[in-house]
Amino acid sequence: MKEMEKFNNNELLRDPFLEKMFHKMPFESTSGNFTKQVMDQLGTNIEPIIEPEKYRRQMLWAYSSIGIGMLVIALMLFALWPFFEFNLSLSSTQILNFINTSLTVLRSITDFLSYLKGSTVQISIFFSLMLLFLVERLLRKGVSNNNSYLL
């Protein structure tokens, strides 16, 4: 640790004598047709660059799938949780009920977690979410490596 602190100042690495010697070292050049050789290889290269349009299409497809998955899970949760069954035609009593319900959200989360332990349906929902998350990661990785799993 002390050694690390010692080098916080870059000046310790400055060495005009060594720098001068390095500057006198010749700057090497590639062969005359180097650029042409590289460009020729790129012309016959198998891996094309992902164009932005293609990338956008892939990501749109990926996020649509994830969105649909999330919607299905949300619908399942609404069906399972009775306290979410609101009547949306508003009246003052219903607004108060809504506020009361909102205040119990934290307690409900705790209840949900304990309920989760005893319910295979909720466990499967949890794993579905994890799976969706993993699929999303996989898609992203595929896109960044120029490999598409969708197109």
Next chain:
Amino acid sequence: MKMNNELNIILQVLDGNPGSFAKLVDTYKNLVFSLVLKIVRNREEAEEITQDTFIKAYNALGSFKHESKFSTWLFRIAYNTAISRTRKRTITTSTIDEYVIENFSIDSVQENLVSISEDERLKILNLAIANLPDDEQLLINLFYFNQQGIDEISVITGLSASNVKVRLHRIRKKMYIGMQNQLNKLQIS
């Protein structure tokens, strides 16, 4: 090359004009080649690695996030390509005791080096560099020859900035020890 200009070229390539990539190759080919040549010490192999570097950079251009300079990103590719090639070789380098490194005084070496001709000095410097392990050669060349900053070297090598500083300090001392050894050989002969 200005950063804006570079960005325009990168966007042109990504928009389907691969020919624009030639401008980037022209700008950086000698910088990358010089660095790689110092590691592999063979012109043909260095040119091959430099070509690989540009091809890899072209293929990965879509993933360049502009978080660093293009040159830093390119050097990182060159560094990884050169290191993975040299890992396959077995080169004997001398090891120096940590105590000797820490207590070595560079002043006398500098005085001795001043007293010889410039050609001999450069020859001794090259021999001292050649005696270092590949990763250390890369670090010392990036700092003193390519004049990359500590943060840039950190991005290129994947080492933390503190680690780069500590290693550069040790490598610098090892270089001077190596140069002193070469001077001694020169005096004997």
